[in-house]
Amino acid sequence: MDTSVPHPRVSGLEASDSALFATLIKEAPIGFAFFDTELKCQRVNETLAGIRGVPARDLIGRRPSEGLPAELATAMEAALRKVLEEDQSVLDADLIVEMPTGGDKDLPPETRHWSSSWFPSHSAEGKILGVALIAVDVTDRRRAEDVIRRKEERYRSLVEASSQVVWVTDPRGQVSEDAPEWRAITGQTFDDYAAGGWPAVIHPEDRPRIEAAWRECVDAERTFETDYRVRTKTGAYRHFDVRAVPIRRGEVVVEWVGANTDVTGQREAEEMRGRLTEQLSAAALRTARLQQATSMLAEALTVSQVVQVITEVGRSAIGADRSAVALLDDDKLRLQIITPSGASDLADFGRELFQVSDPSVMSVAVRESRPFLAESPDELRLQLGRAEIDPFLQHTEERAWVGLPLLAAGAPIGALRFAFTRPRAITEEERVFLEALAGQCALAVERALLFEREHKTAEALQRSLLPDVLLQLPTMQLAARYHPATRHVQVGGDWYDAFRLPDDRLAIAVGDVMGKGVRAAAGMGRVRNALRALALNDPRPAAVLSGLDRLFSATEDVEQFTTVAYAVIDPETGAGVLSNAGHPPPLLLGPDTPARLSTAEPGTPLGWPSHRQQASFSISPGNTVVFYSDGLVENRRRGVDAGLDELVGAAADATPEVVGDPEILVDFLIDRMLAGYEQDDDVTVLALHVPPKST
Numbered sequence: 001m002d003t004s005v006p007h008p009r010v011s012g013l014e015a016s017d018s019a020l021f022a023t024l025i026k027e028a029p030i031g032f033a034f035f036d037t038e039l040k041c042q043r044v045n046e047t048l049a050g051i052r053g054v055p056a057r058d059l060i061g062r063r064p065s066e067g068l069p070a071e072l073a074t075a076m077e078a079a080l081r082k083v084l085e086e087d088q089s090v091l092d093a094d095l096i097v098e099m100p101t102g103g104d105k106d107l108p109p110e111t112r113h114w115s116s117s118w119f120p121s122h123s124a125e126g127k128i129l130g131v132a133l134i135a136v137d138v139t140d141r142r143r144a145e146d147v148i149r150r151k152e153e154r155y156r157s158l159v160e161a162s163s164q165v166v167w168v169t170d171p172r173g174q175v176s177e178d179a180p181e182w183r184a185i186t187g188q189t190f191d192d193y194a195a196g197g198w199p200a201v202i203h204p205e206d207r208p209r210i211e212a213a214w215r216e217c218v219d220a221e222r223t224f225e226t227d228y229r230v231r232t233k234t235g236a237y238r239h240f241d242v243r244a245v246p247i248r249r250g251e252v253v254v255e256w257v258g259a260n261t262d263v264t265g266q267r268e269a270e271e272m273r274g275r276l277t278e279q280l281s282a283a284a285l286r287t288a289r290l291q292q293a294t295s296m297l298a299e300a301l302t303v304s305q306v307v308q309v310i311t312e313v314g315r316s317a318i319g320a321d322r323s324a325v326a327l328l329d330d331d332k333l334r335l336q337i338i339t340p341s342g343a344s345d346l347a348d349f350g351r352e353l354f355q356v357s358d359p360s361v362m363s364v365a366v367r368e369s370r371p372f373l374a375e376s377p378d379e380l381r382l383q384l385g386r387a388e389i390d391p392f393l394q395h396t397e398e399r400a401w402v403g404l405p406l407l408a409a410g411a412p413i414g415a416l417r418f419a420f421t422r423p424r425a426i427t428e429e430e431r432v433f434l435e436a437l438a439g440q441c442a443l444a445v446e447r448a449l450l451f452e453r454e455h456k457t458a459e460a461l462q463r464s465l466l467p468d469v470l471l472q473l474p475t476m477q478l479a480a481r482y483h484p485a486t487r488h489v490q491v492g493g494d495w496y497d498a499f500r501l502p503d504d505r506l507a508i509a510v511g512d513v514m515g516k517g518v519r520a521a522a523g524m525g526r527v528r529n530a531l532r533a534l535a536l537n538d539p540r541p542a543a544v545l546s547g548l549d550r551l552f553s554a555t556e557d558v559e560q561f562t563t564v565a566y567a568v569i570d571p572e573t574g575a576g577v578l579s580n581a582g583h584p585p586p587l588l589l590g591p592d593t594p595a596r597l598s599t600a601e602p603g604t605p606l607g608w609p610s611h612r613q614q615a616s617f618s619i620s621p622g623n624t625v626v627f628y629s630d631g632l633v634e635n636r637r638r639g640v641d642a643g644l645d646e647l648v649g650a651a652a653d654a655t656p657e658v659v660g661d662p663e664i665l666v667d668f669l670i671d672r673m674l675a676g677y678e679q680d681d682d683v684t685v686l687a688l689h690v691p692p693k694s695t
Helices: 013-027 070-086 139-161 180-186 190-196 207-220 264-299 303-318 361-368 377-384 386-393 428-465 517-537 541-555 640-652 662-674
Strands: 031-036 041-044 090-099 110-122 128-137 164-169 224-231 237-249 252-262 322-328 334-338 353-355 372-374 400-408 411-420 477-483 492-500 506-516 562-569 575-581 587-589 615-618 624-628 683-689
Touching: 070 090, 070 110, 070 128, 110 139, 164 180, 180 190, 180 224, 207 224, 224 252, 237 264, 264 303, 264 428, 303 322, 303 334, 303 411, 303 428, 322 361, 322 428, 334 361, 353 361, 361 372, 361 400, 361 411, 372 377, 377 386, 400 428, 411 428, 477 492, 477 662, 492 517, 492 683, 506 517, 506 624, 506 683, 517 541, 517 562, 541 562, 541 575, 562 624, 587 640, 624 662, 640 662, 662 683
Parallel strands: none
Antiparallel strands: 031 041, 031 128, 090 110, 110 128, 164 252, 224 237, 237 252, 322 334, 322 411, 334 353, 372 400, 400 411, 477 683, 492 506, 506 562, 562 575, 575 615, 587 624, 624 683
């Protein structure tokens, strides 16, 4: 305001101006003041005077330093002098004022911020008359600005700390602002970024999916959240998680703000963890399968059984489509494929017998005592020769091969072969597994070969000891069966015998030597031959078993467990005498009497201290006596007492036609007693039937 300009005195107007001025001075929320050239306050309204909480009249005629705090007064007087000296306005000067809180002087003062503007006031001649002050309390605005600034600083710090890259687009998803952090990663220029935006550097495999999802979110105005690979300025790709949200003003989207987070390290760690987990799982599975193979091979007795186990385990462990085992012959010049029953795809290059010098998977493995690997037909041709291999490849679906030598004491005894109907590389872990499997196979094959040689020897020995043809008399019929416990094994310690004594009586013997193989067969032979020799000298059953006890104690191991039932029968009368050395009691059957077990003293096994007893019996015409080993009545699921009861029950169910024919009877009893059970011991049955007398 220019106080030097005279105003014409117009009736009514002066009063109105005075009222307006008085109202502004008293009621306006903005502070007003006028200072003369000596810095003394000439006019001030109550709003500005309220800075100190004093009436406006107390400040009239006084300089700021005479009524205001020193710091505030210094700032105000500096502004006044600057305006007076430079004749220039000072705008938006900040005044900091300590004011009573809520007008209460007992409370700690409150800091308030005032924005002040200082204007020179001139006379009509241009002389400075003083300075006008306008001050506005901007404390609330400053506080709001501080809050916003702190939020921005926290957000900026959070972004920097989390390695996030922030970008902004317009409402339609087009780039609207530069993103220096993004361009620093991707190497884009601003023009490239503005033209193509962030999708331009997304991996080609990810881009169609991302662009479609981004466009869908923009159209639907919903949050965009996904992940993709970004090409960096080095040309490599890194993984980023991205989240973009629409910024709304009211109901209208005004822009999109997105944040990208580099998660490459996390993804690589997850992939590494996944690979390690797969490797550990595969290793654990291979270990379990190797343990399974070891367990199964421990039960395999013959070479054929070993081959069956190896082919099954190899196929399931590495997914082989075909597998085979071949063994060297005695002169070490040829390999013979060992084929389990039912197998038809085990030949090597279409042959089951071939020379070690031939170009084949197994031949190379045996010749060089090392694994042979060919993951494709081309590699097979390279290693074995095109001319030799092409004819084979034309007639096979095999496309990858593995050959492993079977080594015993460092020397090859054969080879193991796996083939695949697709090209396939064998990993180092699979190779280690296969070599371990081949080692187990070699041990099992070597054990099986030894077993089979022993088996052949024992089988020949047993055949020489068991009667080829049972003795048959006009007044008596005999039938016998021998069922070995182990499949493919025909040798055990069970035996039976029937022979004529010098006095024409019939000697019947059934025995059981504990164990299997050559030792059991040899023990059986010794007992059988000794029994015959003793019987020819003194045929009485008690005398024969006592003689066997003495012989047994002198020659056999203490651990050897042997039982014998021995009877002497008069074929004309059916009268007989029986002595038992720990053997199961004979079974008696007749058409007119129920089936029953002999009640003769069972005695103790051979070699145990005992006074041998003998019991008399008589087989009437039409009756049958059955001798048997404990394998008929006892197994892992059935005790001997229960088995004896079942045997009597089975005999009771036999029809007269079955009882009257010993050949039928022995088969009937074996079938009934073994039905539903796994046979775990040899079974021997000998039946003696006295036909009814002709009328």
